Amino acid sequence: MSENRYLTFALGKGRLASKTMELFEKIGITCEEMKDKDSRRLIFVNEELKLKFFLAKGPDVPTYVEYGAADIGVVGKDTILEENRRVYEVLDLGYGKCRMCVCGPKSAEELLKHHEMIRVASKYPRIAKDYFYNKKHQTVDIIKLNGSVELAPIVQLADVIVDIVETGSTLRENGLEVLEEICPLSARMIVNQVSMQMEPERIKRLITKLKENL
Ligand code: PRP
DSSP states (O other): OOTTOEEEEEEEETHHHHHHHHHHHTTTHHHHHHHHOTTTOOOOTTTTTTTEEEEEGGGHHHHHHHHTTSSSEEEEEHHHHHHHHEEEEEEEOSSSSSEEEEEEEEHHHHHHHTTOOEEEEEEHHHHHHIIIIIOOOOEEEEEEEOOOHHHHHHTSSSSSSEEEEEEHHHHHHHTEEEEEEEEEEEEEEEOOOOHHHHHHHHHHHHHHHHTTTO
């Protein structure tokens, strides 16, 4: 396909998008319009390079990429695992590093060890289910929450949580700790499967340049 076609990027809103634009600047991809912090605009264009960028909620990024509304997405590995969309994951961008962990009060350690039927709260029910059912072969009751998940063991909604740990300070300040580590996480680049076939050279060139600058 010709370079006249716009290549569209879906970026997870917030810190990840800023980090991504910093990296893109290093390889000459800029978007001045995006730098206005007060702007409420969601879509930005670089006419010269025939690029479009839009900002979406993190969990929606793999959806836009699977359906081809965006050719390329940048999102956390946690979201990729949880959304389980048909996209190619092509590059670990190295930033946004953190860990997916089972956390709780120290007393919950025994419950995990003895494979008790426990309650697990998480914003990531698919990841929690895969870990407990497929890896640990432990039957658990999974409760989906939408944030501030650390509350759940404190108010006895759940025995443990499956959540992201970055610095560990949210856990510490709430008397919780990491009990088991599920997997490391970081920002990843994902690509629509058809776009990859239609424009392999353009996309591969981009990946190579990014790799050189990580
Ligand atoms: C994330 C995560 C933890 C916290 C971990 O929450 O769910 O709560 O950050 O970071 P830390 O280890 O550096 O303390 P986020 O701020 O995204 O908000 P949420 O609780 O609404 O998901």
